[in-house]
Amino acid sequence: xxxxxxxxxxxxxxxxxxxxxxxxxxxxxxxxxxxxxxxxxxxxxxxxxxxxxxxxxxxxxxxxxxxxxxxxxxxxxxxxxxxxxxxxxxxxxxxxxxxxxxxxxxxxxxxxxxxxxxxxxxxxxxxxxxxxxxxxxxxxxxxxxxxxxxxxxxxxxxxxxxxxxxxxxxxxxxxxxxxxxxxxxxxxxxxxxxxxxxxxxxxxxxxxxxxxxxxxxxxxxxxxxxxxxxxxxxxxxxxxxxxxxxxxxxxxxxxxxxxxxxxxxxxxxxxxxxxxxxxxxxxxxxxxxxxxxxxxxxxxxxxxxxxxxxxxxxxxxxxxxxxxxxxxxxxxxxxxxxxxxxxxxxxxxxxxxxxxxxx
DNA sequence: AAGTCTATCAACCGCTATTAC
DNA sequence: AGTAATAGCGGTTGATAGACT
Numbered sequence: 001x002x003x004x005x006x007x008x009x010x011x012x013x014x015x016x017x018x019x020x021x022x023x024x025x026x027x028x029x030x031x032x033x034x035x036x037x038x039x040x041x042x043x044x045x046x047x048x049x050x051x052x053x054x055x056x057x058x059x060x061x062x063x064x065x066x067x068x069x070x071x072x073x074x075x076x077x078x079x080x081x082x083x084x085x086x087x088x089x090x091x092x093x094x095x096x097x098x099x100x101x102x103x104x105x106x107x108x109x110x111x112x113x114x115x116x117x118x119x120x121x122x123x124x125x126x127x128x129x130x131x132x133x134x135x136x137x138x139x140x141x142x143x144x145x146x147x148x149x150x151x152x153x154x155x156x157x158x159x160x161x162x163x164x165x166x167x168x169x170x171x172x173x174x175x176x177x178x179x180x181x182x183x184x185x186x187x188x189x190x191x192x193x194x195x196x197x198x199x200x201x202x203x204x205x206x207x208x209x210x211x212x213x214x215x216x217x218x219x220x221x222x223x224x225x226x227x228x229x230x231x232x233x234x235x236x237x238x239x240x241x242x243x244x245x246x247x248x249x250x251x252x253x254x255x256x257x258x259x260x261x262x263x264x265x266x267x268x269x270x271x272x273x274x275x276x277x278x279x280x281x282x283x284x285x286x287x288x289x290x291x292x293x294x295x296x297x298x299x300x301x302x303x304x305x306x307x308x309x310x311x312x313x314x315x316x317x318x319x320x321x322x323x324x325x326x327x328x329x330x331x332x333x334x335x336x337x338x339x340x341x342x343x344x345x346x347x348x349x350x351x352x353x354x355x356x357x358x359x
Numbered sequence: 360a361a362g363t364c365t366a367t368c369a370a371c372c373g374c375t376a377t378t379a380c
Numbered sequence: 381a382g383t384a385a386t387a388g389c390g391g392t393t394g395a396t397a398g399a400c401t
Contacts, residue, residue: 015395016395036386037386037387038385038386038387050386050387051386051387051388054387054388058388087389087390087391088389088390089389089390090388090389090390101388101389101390102390105390105391109391
């Protein structure tokens with residue numbers, strides 16, 4: 001137990017301040033200045049504790065407090081400072097003249113935090129959330145790399161966060177594809193891409209998908225039990241097959257947790273990426289994400305209709321530097337802010353995705 | 360129109376750091 | 381140096397307004 005609340009003593013008043021109380025407090029501080037909060041209530045004839053008076057003054061009555069909506073620049077500053085300082089609201093407030101730590105904290109919790117989550121960013125680490133990522137985008141990029149050099153190193157940044165079995169499998173497939181597609185085919189046939197572990201982890205519907213030549217469309221959910229049947233007929237083997245296979249093998253992140261190949265402990269982890277890289281932009285403190293940090297929206301169904309084309313485009317530069325003069329604009333709509341921040345954050349999660357699950 | 364839900368934010372609580380004695 | 385009081389901070393709560401059904 002900590003110290004007893006000061007306001008419990010002497011039956012001091014709690015709760016919202018009345019205009020009369022505000023007037024008393026303002027008048028007293030105008031005459032004597034702030035400070036000596038312990039004696040202030042008595043001297044100002046207020047039935048409040050000093051702590052309450054200090055809070056009321058610093059958070060609400062101070063003449064230099066800026067009221068009203070946060071500008072884009074203020075919002076951007078808060079995000080950037082938070083990525084560096086964390087929940088050091090007073091330190092952040094010190095960089096935002098006229099804003100109080102309490103106000104910034106409230107604004108963070110009610111607006112920015114939710115927006116970051118909606119855009120696939122963890123508000124604590126400022127890194128993309130692994131459980132919102134689409135690894136198939138990464139793999140597809142590698143698969144279609146015109147240089148034809150297998151760039152597994154692109155994957156290394158995420159390797160540590162993937163199921164090791166999955167990563168090994170994908171790496172092997174890509175390696176074989178690079179060396180010789182026929183070798184890859186043999187590998188697929190020999191392993192049937194369905195060892196005991198994979199049988200348990202890959203839904204039947206996803207495996208069955210590869211019994212058809214072109215598989216980039218929505219998987220057909222069948223009740224077939226032939227999960228371990230040969231996945232590919234030699235005559236059917238195409239790059240599309242491989243792509244679809246990879247996409248499905250790596251597309252479980254957005255699905256229900258029972259089918260998730262990523263260990264549950266890792267779904268609470270994040271990419272090992274410097275915090276500010278999640279945002280992009282020209283500001284040195286906001287590096288542009290690499291190709292490997294493209295992300296894909298989860299579709300409305302959450303799992304079935306997989307769409308490569310929803311990959312988020314190359315990041316834009318931050319529209320304004322951190323300390324630029326204000327481009328806005330109090331009074332803009334939430335949608336406009338959303339749009340602004342979406343471009344700032346570079347990738348987004350559909351509204352239909354229930355971000356409350358991640359809060 | 361009434362009831363319910365949701366978002367917001369002022370204010371409080373509990374803890375740590377700092378200061379005074 | 382040790383102790384108590386005070387200041388300050390961050391997390392949380394709860395009242396309320398507005399949106400939704």
